[in-house]
Amino acid sequence: MDCWTSSPDVDDEFAKLVLRMNPPRVTVDNNSSRKATLIKVDSANKRGSLLEVVQVLTDMNLIIRRAYISSDGEWFMDVFHVTDQHGNKLYEDDVSERIQQSLGPQGRSFQSMTSSVGVQAAVENTTIELTGRDRPGLLSEIFAVLADHKCNVVAAEVWTHNSRMASVVYITDEATGSPIHDSNRLRKIERLLLSVLTEDRDKNSANTAVSDGWTHKERRLHQMMYADRDYDMNWMNSGSSDRRKALVTVENCVDRGYTVVNLRSLDRPKLLFDTVCTLTDMQYTVYHATIIAEEPEAYQEYYIRHTDGYPISSEAERQRLIHCLEAAINRRTSEGIRLELCSLDRVGLLSDVTRIFRENGLSVTRAEVTTQGSQAMNIFSVTDSSGNPVKSETIEAIRNEIGSTILRVKEDEDSKSPPQESSRFSLGSLFRSQSEKFLFNLGLIKSNS
Numbered sequence: 001m002d003c004w005t006s007s008p009d010v011d012d013e014f015a016k017l018v019l020r021m022n023p024p025r026v027t028v029d030n031n032s033s034r035k036a037t038l039i040k041v042d043s044a045n046k047r048g049s050l051l052e053v054v055q056v057l058t059d060m061n062l063i064i065r066r067a068y069i070s071s072d073g074e075w076f077m078d079v080f081h082v083t084d085q086h087g088n089k090l091y092e093d094d095v096s097e098r099i100q101q102s103l104g105p106q107g108r109s110f111q112s113m114t115s116s117v118g119v120q121a122a123v124e125n126t127t128i129e130l131t132g133r134d135r136p137g138l139l140s141e142i143f144a145v146l147a148d149h150k151c152n153v154v155a156a157e158v159w160t161h162n163s164r165m166a167s168v169v170y171i172t173d174e175a176t177g178s179p180i181h182d183s184n185r186l187r188k189i190e191r192l193l194l195s196v197l198t199e200d201r202d203k204n205s206a207n208t209a210v211s212d213g214w215t216h217k218e219r220r221l222h223q224m225m226y227a228d229r230d231y232d233m234n235w236m237n238s239g240s241s242d243r244r245k246a247l248v249t250v251e252n253c254v255d256r257g258y259t260v261v262n263l264r265s266l267d268r269p270k271l272l273f274d275t276v277c278t279l280t281d282m283q284y285t286v287y288h289a290t291i292i293a294e295e296p297e298a299y300q301e302y303y304i305r306h307t308d309g310y311p312i313s314s315e316a317e318r319q320r321l322i323h324c325l326e327a328a329i330n331r332r333t334s335e336g337i338r339l340e341l342c343s344l345d346r347v348g349l350l351s352d353v354t355r356i357f358r359e360n361g362l363s364v365t366r367a368e369v370t371t372q373g374s375q376a377m378n379i380f381s382v383t384d385s386s387g388n389p390v391k392s393e394t395i396e397a398i399r400n401e402i403g404s405t406i407l408r409v410k411e412d413e414d415s416k417s418p419p420q421e422s423s424r425f426s427l428g429s430l431f432r433s434q435s436e437k438f439l440f441n442l443g444l445i446k447s448n449s
Contacts, residue, residue: 024041024042024043024099024100025041025042025043025100026039026040026041026042026096026099026100027039027040027096028090028095028096030089030090030091033081035065035081035083035089036065036066036081036082036083036089037081037082037083037089037090037095038079038080038081038082039057039079039080039082039095039096039099040077040078040079040080041053041076041077041078041079041080041099042075042076042077043075043076044074044075044076045071045073045074045075045076047285047307048280049071049076050069050071050076050078050276050280050286050289051273051276051277051280052102053078053080053099054272054273054276055216055219055273056098056099056102057080057082057099058270058272058273059102060095060098060099061084061085062082062083062084062090063082063083063084063085063087063269063293064080064081064082064272064291064293065081065082065083065293065294066080066081066291066292066293066294067079067080067081067272067289067290067291068289068290068291069286069288069289069290069291070287070288071285071286071287071288072287072288085269124172124179125154125155125170125171125172125179126170126171126172126179126180126186127168127169127170127171128146128167128168128169128170128171128189128190128193129166129167129168129169129220129224130142130165130166130167130169130193130197130206131164131165131166131167131197131206131224131225131227131228132164132165132197132198132206133163133164133165133197133206134160134163134164134165135199135363136358136361136362136363136385137358137363138165138196138197139158139165139167139354139364139367140351140354140355140357140358140364141196141199142167142169142193142196143350143351143354144351144355145189145192145193145196146169146171146189146351147347147348147350147351149185149188149189149192150173150174150175150347151171151172151173151174151180151189152171152172152173152174152177152347153169153170153171153350153369154170154171154172154371155169155170155369155370155371156168156169156170156350156367156368156369157217157218157221157367157368157369158364158366158367158368159221159225159331159332159366160334160364160365160366161225161230161327161330161331162230162231162232162233162327164225164228164229164230166221166224166225166228166230167221167367168217168220168221168224174347194206218270218273219277221331222274222277222278222281222328222331223277223281225327225331226278226281226282226324226327226328230327230331231320231323231324231326231327232323233323246263246264246265246325246326246329246330247263247264247265248261248262248263248264248322248325248326249261249262249322250262250312250318250321250322252311252312253303253311256303257305257310257311258287258288258303258304258305258311259284259303259304259305259311259312260301260302260303260304261279261300261301261302261304261321261325262299262300262301263275263298263299263300263301263302263325263329264297264298264299264300265297265298265329266296266297266298267293267294267295267296267297267298268298268332268333270332271293271298271300271329272291272293272300274328274329274331274332275300275325275328275329277328278324278325278327278328279302279304279325282321282324283306283307284304284305284306284307284321285304285305285306285307286302286303286304287303287304287305288302288303289301289302289303332366334365334366334381335365335381335383335387336363336365336381336382336383336389336390337381337382337383337389337390337395337409338379338380338381338409338410339379339380339381339382339395339407339408339409339410340377340378340379340407340408340409340410341353341376341377341378341379341380341402341406341407342375342376342377342378342406342408343375343376343403343406344374344375344376345371345374345375345376346376349376350369350378353378353380353402353407356398356401356402357380357382357398360394360397360398361384361385361394362382362383362384362385362390362394362398363382363383363384363385363387364380364381364382365381365382365383366380366381367379367380367381379410395409
């Protein structure tokens with residue numbers, strides 16, 4: 001469908017009815033390709049279908065090597081060439097069933113992004129969401145507030161980009177290990193965190209609100225940073241440069257009424273998820289797409305229209321889409337040395353570790369905190385306070401203070417050289433022979449010959 005003008009509630013109920021009548025069909029093919037497993041998904045089309053499929057595959061820790069997308073009309077058909085994280089084919093018997101369950105009418109849908117700092121109760125913990133201006137020591141102060149108020153951080157993820165920070169933190173009550181239900185206590189924590197976020201006296205750099213419902217952590221981070229306009233070049237420090245900048249072109253295909261987006265960047269896990277999130281958040285519908293993600297680089301081509309059914313109509317909109325896609329790709333990548341912390345979990349662990357980082361002049365550019373049973377498994381990317389690489393003697397001093405067997409230097413998987421821009425960047429010739437052949441075979445486009 002080209003237009004979506006009814007209310008969200010009506011759309012949601014209608015989509016559920018259509019899915020009940022036409023449940024997704026998922027087939028897993030291990031015979032057609034020597035290197036990958038083919039997962040084919042056929043279903044009634046609805047807004048966000050592509051993102052749901054990609055999110056399911058990403059959550060299953062599958063690597064999408066290639067993908068062919070078609071969703072014209074009221075039906076979509078997606079073909080994904082996937083492997084496990086070690087590059088092997090899939091042989092689990094329940095892959096198809098797990099995907100069908102996630103995509104069916106009982107699957108969880110995405111919640112809209114309405115807040116910058118929010119506190120909500122989940123089934124097993126309380127979720128805190130934060131966005132604001134990034135600065136050295138910010139994460140240390142956030143974890144210190146939580147530790148002071150008897151909150152145990154069981155998981156968290158922090159992204160920084162263009163001088164902005166977004167974080168989703170899962171906490172429990174220190175005494176009970178359960179979610180925090182005391183509204184007065186939550187309001188106090190929220191107020192103190194807002195004070196930390198606005199310490200620079202820029203009252204417009206952070207806001208507070210309470211959000212409700214279930215959210216997907218990485219999906220939520222994209223929504224939060226997009227709403228916080230991290231793609232706005234005015235946020236960027238004058239001296240900063242992004243060595244991993246993607247190469248993006250956006251052009252209108254007038255004869256077919258599409259806008260064609262070509263994207264080239266370093267290949268990495270979850271890249272497709274990140275770009276599809278942004279297209280969805282910007283209210284674009286992907287009608288056709290071809291994805292080739294063979295290391296070291298990834299190539300993506302999308303045929304899109306705005307949800308009103310029209311292609312991009314202005315230069316300002318075209319530039320905004322380019323900046324937003326570049327931001328989506330670079331949010332997950334991070335500058336600096338990657339440090340891996342593995343130790344017994346305890347209340348205040350993160351507060352202590354990030355305090356040591358701060359006292360040694362380090363700034364955390366990204367963090368991923370997980371807890372497995374009694375074990376804490378945390379990864380930090382750090383630079384010095386000016387954004388420069390950390391000296392080796394500083395890292396060794398920190399490791400000696402925390403424990404050299406507990407804190408280890410992890411190889412930076414994102415340290416490869418970025419793609420070099422040619423005199424005229426265009427992926428049209430790369431994709432036409434593959435994507436158009438695929439779409440022509442489906443009878444979805446006509447031959448140009």
